[in-house]
Amino acid sequence: MSTDPLHALLDEAKRTNTSALVVLKGGEVLLDEVLDGEGDRPLETMSVTKAVLSLIVGRAVMLGHLPGADVKVSEFFPEWRQGRKRDLTLRHLLTHTSGLHNHPHTGQDIYPSQDFVQLALCAELDHDPGTHFAYNNKAANLICGVLERATGQKADDFARADLFGPLGIDDWSWQRDPAGNPHGMSGLRLHARDLARLGQLALNGGEWLIEAEWIEESTHPATPVFPEIGLLWWMLPAWTRYSVTAENVRALEAAGADPRQVAALGRCLCDQVSRDEVLALIRGAGFVPQDAPAGVAWLTTTRGPQAGFRHDGHRGQNLVIDRRRGVVAVRLIAWDHPHVEAPESAFSAFPDRVLGLFEKEGA
Structure with a gap:
């Protein structure tokens, strides 16, 4: 096997200010690099935490604390036994289809709260459960509340005893x-290598810690409402292409977006381009996706067949699993990296680079 693709990935990781990079193939460590000069240390995984949370829930199912994803949340929080919330399930929380109202800017809504679980419990429903997909941090926080009611332990304490501990993962922390x-x-x-170890656990079907059925369900489409998500895992297509069409621009305008943002998107018209190309267009035009009204299709995405599963996080944290080739890859950047806010530090092409690692070998 030629190591040139690995060298190219390592070079790009350095150029994008990566702090830690790990690549496994068939369980063998091909890369385990600490790159930012600050030493080997646990790094904030941001929303990749959600992928690990899915594994923790799977462990609770394996041990009999939870019957599965379709248990009603009201089984653990009786205050939800009436009204529209009575039929809301753990699956809804895991697939971002709960309908719970969620402010798009976490810093303005969740972080000021004294109790993230109670905040989620008190949230109104924007939609009936299971009818709409909307990425929802409140719902993810409530999963920790369900775990505590089900296991009798805080989610991190349960993970320490029953998932991280058995895997030998002992140097980590979890914000409360x-x-x-x-x-x-x-x-x-x-540590990036420990996150890769958890990815390998998922790739191996849960081994002796998590039922294979849970891993299978988690890493394949788990709701008809939005087939790109499993149980907190995103699907990894073999290829992805992006287009910005006149119809996308009209949809943004019809949704009442800032006219300057509508004009900026109009300067991004493109057809079937790569992630790097569409991001370059967006940055050059001054379009800000976060400012687009929720639910507006300002971008058209075309995807190939599923190759694996993944999760990413703010500032370019990534766990990518190519099931076809038995590859697990992790890229993390430290929050205290001096260039963490630089556009190139997002390394948005990382999933595509992982998918292309072993193409020439025909693996």
Whole structure:
């Protein structure tokens, strides 16, 4: 096997200010690099925490604390036994289809709260459960509340005893809110190699810690509402192409977006381009996706068949698993990296680079 693709990935990781990079193939370590000069240490995984949370829930199912994804949340929180929330299930929380109202800017809504679980419990429903997909950090935080009611332990304590401990993962931390709840949405700090170890566990079907059925369900489409997500895992297509069409621009305008943003998107018209190309267009035009009204299709995405599964996080954290070739790859950047806010530090092409690692070998 030629190591040139690995060298190219390592070079690009350095150019994008990566702090830690790990690549496994068939369980063998091909790369395990600490790159930012600050030493080997646990790094904030941001929303990749959610992928680990899915594994923790799977472990609770394996041990009999939870019957599965379709258990009603009201089984653990009786205040939800009436009204529209009575039929809301753990699956809804895991697939971002709960319908719970969620402010798009976490810093303005969740972080000021003293109790993330209670905040989620008190949230109104924007939609009936199971009818709409909307990425929801409140729902992820509530999963930690369900785990505590089901196992009798905080989610991080349960993970320490029953998932991380058995795997030999002992140098890590998990941020808690003022009420003592670990964040379900983020906050887990791991060494990159330990995050890769958890990815390998998922690739191996859960081994002896998690039922293979849970891994299978988690890493394939788990809701008809939005087939790109499993149980907190994103699907990894073999290829992805992006287009910005006149119809996308009209949709943005019809949704009442800032006219300057509508004009900026109009300067991004493209057809079937790569991730790097569409991001370059967006940055050059001054279009800000986060400012687009929720649910507006300002971008058209075309995807190939599923190759694996993945999760990413703010500032370019990535766990990518190519099931076809038995590859697990992790890329993390430290929050205290001096260039963490630089556009290139997002390394948005990382999943595509992982998918292309072994193409020439025909693996």
